[in-house]
Amino acid sequence: MDVHVGRRVRHMRLVKNMTQEELGERIGVSYQQVQKYETGANRISASRLYWIATEFGMRPGWFFEELEMVRL
Numbered sequence: 001m002d003v004h005v006g007r008r009v010r011h012m013r014l015v016k017n018m019t020q021e022e023l024g025e026r027i028g029v030s031y032q033q034v035q036k037y038e039t040g041a042n043r044i045s046a047s048r049l050y051w052i053a054t055e056f057g058m059r060p061g062w063f064f065e066e067l068e069m070v071r072l
Contacts, residue, residue, distance in 0.1 A: 001067060003040030005049070008063045010038040012056045027051045 020031040036042035
């Protein structure tokens, strides 16, 4: 799930023609942290995902769309 959400963040960042550094500045984290979010190495908290969605003009739920639900 973290990888899926991270890929969606990266996709939308590129669509918006924004660098990792620019996104990081707008949401209050370093570009290294954005990179970790995008690869799924670090989880994005609900509040941080809300701010990312706000920067992109998206609903937070968009990041979870097309995610195949897997039962553990």
